[in-house]
Amino acid sequence: MSGAQVLDELLLRELTPAVIGVLVHRGVDFATAEDAVQEALLQAALTWPDQRPTDPKGWLITVAWRKFLDAHRAEAARRDREQRIDAEPAPGPTETADDTLQLYFLCAHPSLTPASTVALTLRAVGGLTTRQIAQAYLVPEATMAQRISRAKRTVSNVRFDQSGDVATVLRVLYLVFNEGYSGDVDLAAEAIRLTRQVATKIEHEEVAGLLALMLLHHARRPARTRADGSLVPLAEQDRSLWDTRLIAEGVDVLQHALARDRLGEFQAQAAIAALHADAQTAEETDWVQIVEWYDELLRITKSPVAQLNRAVAVGEADGARAGLAALAGLDPALPRYDAVSAYLHERDGDPVTAARLYHDAAQSATSLPERDHLTRQAARLNAQLRG
Structure with a gap:
């Protein structure tokens, strides 16, 4: 796909909601408007590579409106309504409404x-x-x-x-x-x-918090998998592969959100991601502050998943035994519970229990890369025990 085609595809996606809005303001119901705009998008994908219009939004509105009229005329039961709306409406405020x-x-x-x-x-x-x-x-x-x-x-x-x-x-x-x-x-x-x-x-601190969270997580994506598709745990990732531009943007967006002093779930999660991104090496991670942010998150959400992740952070900050104590009150049926428990037991010097738990975690993994990673962890410990 050429650069121009990529730009056209992105532009079409950007314009889609605005064009649907114009048709709705003209009296078309949402479902019908959405169908008409999808047809217009397909036609644009076919014709724009050869002749891109000077007014892309206007072109989409015109084509989508005609698609709607064509479908409308085909419905004989609505002929009376067709005669009321057949004329093209003159451009007005609704044409620029977003x-x-x-x-x-x-x-x-x-x-x-x-x-x-x-x-x-x-x-x-x-x-x-x-x-x-x-x-x-x-x-x-x-x-x-x-x-x-x-x-x-x-x-x-x-x-x-x-x-x-x-x-x-x-x-x-x-x-x-x-x-x-x-x-x-x-x-x-x-x-x-x-x-x-x-x-x-919309000016909303949690919108900014979510955007920051996404940017910070997405920045680590190039380091998350090996060439063969296998997972790379956070502690083992090559941090030189992290996208520093996305990290800087995410931190900036987060700081502006936190300055509003209305902490929400996504801001707290983004703050945790920012602390991971700030560490030059896994050993430099500020786990104590990460635990504090998990405490803030739990005051907001009471999420069992957040409690599970907090147990990992506690294990890093205060030792594996403290992490296992934090894990003790949680439901073992939680996704990733066995994997977290396995990790903490291994850190606590109990490879037998850790190997069994890694094996159990692999059986309930929701993705093939995750299952393979957990299986390899179990095999590694079992090999050590046999040796």
């Missing part, structure tokens, strides 16, 4: 399941095709199409100007980010792009 944030709220409607919310957000706000989303989530295109159709039907009667919940939108974006990348769509990069977009629409 309803991107309302689209985020609509796609993150509480009546939708998390999976449907993510899919609808990626299509209506992200501008991705159903095929791209299906590839990213490793499901058949027909399955994803049904999921998106059901989601659109669910929100079809929700008022477009209805206020939404910022926290729900942020959780959806964080879900997208944590999917990483698959197929030809990098969902982590897409989540960062969309979060930047939200940050330009």
